[in-house]
Amino acid sequence: MTRALFNRDTAISVGFFLLLGLAWEYGVRWSGVQAYLLPPPSAILAELWRSRGPILAQSLVTMTEVFWGFIIAVVLGVPIAALIYFSRTAKRTVYPLFVALQSIPKIGLAPLIVVWFGYGLTSKLIMAFLFAFFPIIISTLGGLASTPAHLEEHFRALRATPLQTFWRLRLPAALPSFLDGCKVAMPLAVIGAVVGEFVGSKDGLGNLILTASGSGHTTLTFAALFAVTVLSLLLFYGVAYWERFIWWRAA
């Protein structure tokens, strides 16, 4: 792992982003764009350092919302997907219901949810949940359906019970697809939480972005945006980490 940090691919990535940063920095300086419109990266980095206290605190708030919203999406999404997969009735009732719900623009729901659940954690958690829920259901469904037919037949020949077939075959076979769904759902959950914070909140990174830009503090806005991106990346790789437990997928 330590060696991988210094390999050619990493060097190319780092070089690319350094170049991008430099272009931004000098582009802003030479073109004379005002800092309140587009601050140079050096100013944003300085702002990140100066406001590290509040930014960290607000990041923690947003992360908590995203984390619980995502967990609830998984805890509810997987059994619901299993229900849709196994029950013809659920496939004709629950499934179209969720597809219809998914088609409602969730941003439009945000004000309602704030009205219903207040300015605190709950409404943001629900927003994160709403954004993450659908990809998790769809990917779990796809995973369950992708169980190879010859393995199902094999389990029948071994006289496995339906429950055994579920736990020992369908569920593990669904894991790769499920994890892909989680990787899509996690950044969406971050967007959901930030949208919730935009619409009505006392704190969180979305709130920070809103107040900073409202008071013309563009550099802090960028710093907060940067923090959202880093948070999203961290959470994404936190999910991707679990891929090592489905090592067989590559084979």
Place this chain on the structure above:
Amino acid sequence: MSAEISITGVGKAFDGRKVLEGVTADIHAAEFVSVLGPSGCGKSTLLRLIAGLIPFEEGAILVNGEVVTAPSAAMGFVFQTSNLLPWLNVRDNLLLGINLDAGAQRLDEAALAELVETLGLTGFEASYPHQLSGGMRHRVAIGQALARNPQILLMDEPFGALDALTRDRLNMELLRLWQRDRKTVVLVTHSISEAVLLSDRVLVMSERPGTIIEDVRIDLPRPRDPSVTREDPAFGDYVVRLSKLMGVA
């Protein structure tokens, strides 16, 4: 002697296309029977019917005097494509059948080690299927069926993907096991010489819709050994006769 597996007038169609027609055969206890036939003639299908994996329209199949309706613990199946679970290591794949069946007899460590040894998989107990060669995967699949110690072993081209050398070695092992445990074996194969080498009887099937066109008894002395038995002039005669039936010669 009453037949252990009794197949009478069996017919099967997929989507209106006849695959098997009027298949009749008796297979006795402890008999080693091979099924030869052109690709697509319904050999795998016939084996699935015997195993109770798919329903059929015509005729009847009795195993131990009872109509087959569902898979039974008396039969072990080795499929044409190896069916290992990628997330289980060799050991757990071997034990899968036993672990899924609460009533199955457990395999103690010594017996497991012996099975692994027989399969030539010693040292690979903790490896996962993607770390094995194709032939090794086939051996694990065969071991999985053997581990449950079924009375009847149904094998669908279990050595199909193996090189001649490994095939000979596994044939020997199979012969040794069969001579020791006296299981009933139904083996589907494409190899005429393999069928002659191993079997008491060879059933030859026609093109689709498959039916049994010849039931050849192989009267070669046992115990057999690939290197010795192949030298027997009678062996060559059987191979020639079966090749003619198959339209290869």
